[in-house]
Structures are given as C-alpha cells and as structure tokens.
Amino acid sequence: MRLNNLISRIRGESRTVGLDIGHRLARVAVVEHKQGMKGTLLVLEQETIPEGVVVDNEIRNVSVLIDKIQALLAKASLGGIDGDFIISVNWTSGILCDKILVKPVPKVPERELILQTAQGRPPFDDVGNVLDYSALEYKEEGIEAMIVAAKKDGLSAWINLFQALNIRLCAIDVDAFVLSNIYSATKTAGSSPEEAEEADESVLLLNFGYSKSYAAILRNGHFNTARSILGGSVSDLQEQLSGPLGISSEQSGELLMGTGVRESGLDESKIKFATEFVFEEIAMKVDTALRYFSSADNYKKPSKMIITGSGANIIGLDSFLADRLSVDSVQLNPFKTVEVNRSNFLGVDWNTAASTYTVALGLALRRF
Numbered sequence: 001m002r003l004n005n006l007i008s009r010i011r012g013e014s015r016t017v018g019l020d021i022g023h024r025l026a027r028v029a030v031v032e033h034k035q036g037m038k039g040t041l042l043v044l045e046q047e048t049i050p051e052g053v054v055v056d057n058e059i060r061n062v063s064v065l066i067d068k069i070q071a072l073l074a075k076a077s078l079g080g081i082d083g084d085f086i087i088s089v090n091w092t093s094g095i096l097c098d099k100i101l102v103k104p105v106p107k108v109p110e111r112e113l114i115l116q117t118a119q120g121r122p123p124f125d126d127v128g129n130v131l132d133y134s135a136l137e138y139k140e141e142g143i144e145a146m147i148v149a150a151k152k153d154g155l156s157a158w159i160n161l162f163q164a165l166n167i168r169l170c171a172i173d174v175d176a177f178v179l180s181n182i183y184s185a186t187k188t189a190g191s192s193p194e195e196a197e198e199a200d201e202s203v204l205l206l207n208f209g210y211s212k213s214y215a216a217i218l219r220n221g222h223f224n225t226a227r228s229i230l231g232g233s234v235s236d237l238q239e240q241l242s243g244p245l246g247i248s249s250e251q252s253g254e255l256l257m258g259t260g261v262r263e264s265g266l267d268e269s270k271i272k273f274a275t276e277f278v279f280e281e282i283a284m285k286v287d288t289a290l291r292y293f294s295s296a297d298n299y300k301k302p303s304k305m306i307i308t309g310s311g312a313n314i315i316g317l318d319s320f321l322a323d324r325l326s327v328d329s330v331q332l333n334p335f336k337t338v339e340v341n342r343s344n345f346l347g348v349d350w351n352t353a354a355s356t357y358t359v360a361l362g363l364a365l366r367r368f
Contacts, residue, residue, distance in 0.1 A: 013032070013033065013034050013035070014032075014033045014084060014367055014368065015030060015031070015032050015033070015042070015082065015083040015084065016030070016031050016033065016083060016084045016086065016363070016364045016365070016366055016367065016368070017029075017030050017083040017084065017085045017086070017364065018030070018031070018086055018087075018359070018360040018361060018362065018363025018364030018365075018366075019069070019085065019086070019087045019360065019363065020087070020088060020175070020357075020359040020360040020363065021049070021054065021065075021069070021087065022049070022054070022090075022209060022210065022211075023049065023054050023055070023057075023209070023210050023211040023212075024048065024049055024051075024210045024211075025046050025047070025048060025049060025210075025356075026046065026047045026049055026068055026069060026072050027044075027045070027046045027047075027072075027356065027357055027359075027360040028043060028044075028045050028046070028072055028073065028076050028360055029041065029043065029044055029357050029360035029361040029363070029364040030042040030043035030076065030083065030364055031338055031361070031364040031365060033367050038337075038338060038339050039337070039338045039339065039364075039365060040338060040339045040340075040341075041335070041338045041339065041340045041341075041345075041361070041364075043076045043077070044345060044348065044353060044357055044360075044361075045072060045075045045076045046072070046356065046357075047068050047069075047071050047072035047075065048068075049065065049068055050064060050068075053065050053068070055211075056211070056212075057089070057090050057092060057093040057154070057212065058154070058157070059157050059158070059161060062161060062164070065161065066161065066164055066165060069161075069165060070165065084170040084366075084367075084368045085162070085167050085168065085169050085170060086169065086170050086171045086172070086173060086363045086364075086366060087158060087162075087169060087172055087173070087363070088172070088173045088174060088175040088178055088359055088363055089150060089154065089155070089158070089172060089173075089174055089175070090174075090175050090209070090212055091174060091175060091176040091207070091214050091216070091226050091228070092212040092213075092214055092228045093150070093151075093154055094150065094151050094154065095148065095149070095150055095174055095176075096123060096124060096129070096148065096149040096150075097146065097147070097148050097149075097174075097225070097226070098121070098124070098146075098147055099136070099144060099145070099146055099147075100114070100117055100118065100121070100144075100145055100147055101139075101141065101142045101143070101144050101145075102114050102117050102142050102143045102145060103141070103142040104142060104143065110135070110143065111133075113143075114133045114135070114143065114145050114147070115131055115133065115147075118131050118133065118147040118149075119131065123149075124147060124149050126149070128151055128152050128153070129149040129150065129151060129152065130149065130150050130151075130152050130155055131147065131148070131149050132147075132148050133145045133146060133147045133148065134146045134148075136222075146223075148174065150174075155172060158172065159172075170368050171366070171368070173363060173366075175207070175359050176205075176207070176214065176216050176223060176226050177223050178358075178359050178362035178363055179205055179207060179216070179308055179332075179358060179359065179362060180205065180216065180218050180221070180222060180223035181223075181362060181365075182332070182334050182337065182358060182361065182362035182365065183203070183205070183218060183221065183306065183332060184221040184222065185334075185336075185337045185365065186332060186333060186334065186336045186337060187221055201219065201220065201300055201303065202217060202218070202219055202300045202301065202302040202303060203217070203218040203219075203221075203302055203303070203304045203305070203306065203330075204216075204217060204218075204286075204290070204302035204304065204305045204306070204325075204327060205217070205218055205305075205306050205308065206229075206286065206305065206306070206307045206308070206311070206321070207307075207308045207309045207311075208232065208233065208234055208307060208308075208309045208310060208311020208312065208314075208317075209233055209234065209309045209310060209311070210233060210234045210235055210309075210310050211233050211234075211235055212228070212233055213228070213229040213232040213233045213234075213236075213309070213311070214226050214227060214228045214229055215227055215229055215286055215289040215290070217293050217302065225293060227289045227292055227293070229282075229285050229286065229289060230285070231281075231285065232282055232285050232286075233311075234253070234256075234309075234310045234311050234314070235249070237252075237256060237278055237282070237311075237314070238250075238252045238253045238256065239252075240278045240281065241255065241256065241274055241275060241278050244274045244277070245264075245266060245270070245271065245274050247264060247266070251264060255271060255275070256275070256314045256315065256317075257313055257314065257315065258315035275316070276320070279316070279317060279320045279321070279324075280324070282317070282321070283320070283321055283324040283325065286321065286325065287324075287325065290302075290325070301327075302327055303327060303328065304327060304328050304329075304330045305318075305321060305322055305325065305327040305328065305329050305330065306329075306330050306331075306332050307321070307329070307355075308332060308355055308358050308359075309355060309358075310355070310356075312332075312354075312355035313352055313355055331354070332354065332355075332358060333354050334354060334357065334358045334361045334362060335350065335353075335354065335361070337361070337365060338361070338365070
C-alpha cells in the first residue's frame with residue numbers, strides 16, 4: 001500500500017472501484033469516501049464487449065476481455081490510482097441462496113456454526129460450491145442467516161482474470177444483493193424521517209439484462225429471494241419482436257428503445273400491436289415467478305415494482321407491467337446516494353445512466 005493511501009486510510013478516506021461486467025458492456029463507477037460524509041462520485045465509464053467474449057456469464061475469450069477492461073480503466077484514468085476493486089456475478093450464474101435458523105452452540109464460533117449448518121443442507125453441501133453468509137437477525141431461538149453458494153470454477157475464472165490484470169479484488173458480490181442494497185440506500189437518501197421509516201413489506205425487482213433476466217423479491221428493503229426469467233432478456237425480446245415485424249433483431253432493438261420507427265417504414269399501429277404482444281409474454285413470465293414466490297415462501301403480493309438493467313430503457317414496458325400486475329412502478333435513482341458534480345460529467349444522459357450504472361455504482365458504495 002502506498003504511503004499516501006495509508007495516510008488516507010488513517011483519516012477515514014478511501015476509494016472504491018465498482019466493476020460491472022456484462023455480456024455486452026463493461027461499466028465502472030468510482031466513489032470517494034470520507035469519514036462521516038456522503039460518498040462523492042468521481043467516475044462513470046463504459047466499454048463495449050464484443051459478442052462471444054462473455055457467454056452465459058462465462059468468460060470465453062480471456063485475452064479480449066483483458067484488453068477491454070484495460071481500455072475501460074484507461075478511460076477512467078485509473079492506471080496509477082489506488083482503489084478497492086469489487087466486481088459482481090450475475091444471479092443467474094448458478095447462485096444458490098436460502099435463509100436458515102441456527103441455534104447457538106457454546107464455544108463454537110458463529111461463522112463455523114453457520115457454515116457447518118449450511119453444508120449439511122443440499123444443494124449447499126456440494127463440494128464444488130463456495131459458501132458465505134450474512135447474519136440477518138439475532139433471535140431468542142437462534143441466529144437467522146442468509147446463506148449463499150456459488151460455483152468455485154466460476155469464481156476462480158474471474159479471480160484469475162483480475163490476477164492477469166494485476167488487480168487485487170477486495171470482494172465479489174452478487175448483483176441481486178447489490179440492487180437490493182442500493183434500493184435500501186435510496187429509500188433513506190434525501191427522504192423525510194417519515195418516508196425513511198416507512199417499511200416496504202414487499203417490492204418486486206425485475207432485472208432485465210441483455211442476455212439474462214431475473215425477478216427478485218425485497219422485504220422491508222432487503223433481499224429475500226430471486227428466480228430466473230427464462231426467455232425474458234432484452235435479446236429475447238428483440239428476437240420475439242423481429243419475427244412478426246419482418247425486421248432484424250437490431251432494428252427491433254431500436255424500436256424497443258423508442259428510435260428507428262420512421263426508418264423502419266412500418267405502420268405505428270402494427271408496431272404497437274406486436275410490441276404489446278411481446279410485453280404480454282413477459283408479463284406472463286413475471287406472473288409465473290410471482291406464483292412461485294407465493295408457493296415457496298410466506299408471500300405477500302408486492303406493492304411496488306422496480307425495473308433495472310437494459311430493459312429499464314424499453315419504452316412503455318414499465319407502465320405495461322405495472323398495469324398488468326397491478327403494482328406501482330418506481331424508478332430507481334442510484335445517484336441519490338452520492339454527491340455528484342454534474343459539470344464533471346458533461347454529456348451524460350442521467351435517466352439512461354440510472355439503469356446502466358446501477359450495479360457498478362452499488363458496488364462502489366461499499367467501503368473497506
């Protein structure tokens with residue numbers, strides 16, 4: 001650790017670099033932290049990842065991805081800057097999660113006790129898993145904890161990637177947890193005491209990525225459970241729309257984002273009909289996920305819905321799903337959680353950035 005960085009640590013100052021690496025884009029957010037103060041946003045940058053480099057959340061071309069991350073960090077001017085680097089893995093990368101209640105045992109450390117209990121429960125007992133946990137609540141009957149498992153091989157691939165980049169990772173998080181944490185942070189940021197104390201009994205979080213999507217339930221502002229939405233990614237929507245309209249997937253992507261209508265030469269009523277049909281298919285998939293939550297847990301219908309990821313920028317999707325599912329649509333604005341000097345970010349479309357950089361910024365909010 002450099003001397004100036006050590007002095008900053010002693011003063012309670014640090015810098016966190018959040019890296020969100022997806023199938024099409026790599027995004028970085030950098031937040032500077034000072035003792036007793038709100039974090040300050042320093043950097044927002046992104047870099048396009050060529051098709052086939054990351055497939056189904058697996059790295060298929062290490063050398064190209066290394067080049068792209070180096071280019072991203074160069075744009076962010078991070079070549080010689082110290083910082084705590086953290087990345088996330090996607091919930092659909094085979095992540096397992098469950099709540100357990102563990103009775104204390106005299107002279108047995110909490111961590112050992114919880115992990116031993118988790119290893120006795122299939123499928124958490126798979127030797128190919130890496131286990132971690134978070135203690136949620138200490139009750140008279142025991143410790144309520146959230147246990148998480150991820151495949152060793154998948155995590156090792158990301159660790160090896162950053163070793164090749166000569167970057168030491170401070171942590172690897174799960175994007176579903178990051179999104180729930182940043183939602184909790186935005187609940188209190190800039191809110192009145194009455195609003196901050198208001199509890200959200202159940203919130204539906206929909207993360208529509210380009211290649212993978214999932215639905216999660218937040219309870220009282222915290223992650224509870226999640227489920228993949230098969231065939232519900234942005235690329236799936238593009239394919240489903242391109243067929244009926246007789247256009248390319250790229251053109252249908254432009255239509256979903258509200259551009260290219262005139263260039264397509266198609267009748268707007270035909271586009272509207274085809275789009276609503278695709279939206280209805282998504283609504284049915286989300287409703288199936290909600291029914292699963294209902295059967296698997298002590299479920300109460302969500303009162304609010306948040307859409308994140310690339311799908312958050314699809315025109316009309318949020319209002320359609322809100323009407324179809326009878327929930328209120330809420331926009332997640334992660335920039336409420338940090339100080340932002342917008343004059344340092346000229347040309348940034350903050351509405352689009354709110355969904356594009358949510359995970360990267362959520363990672364950068366962590367302090368080590």
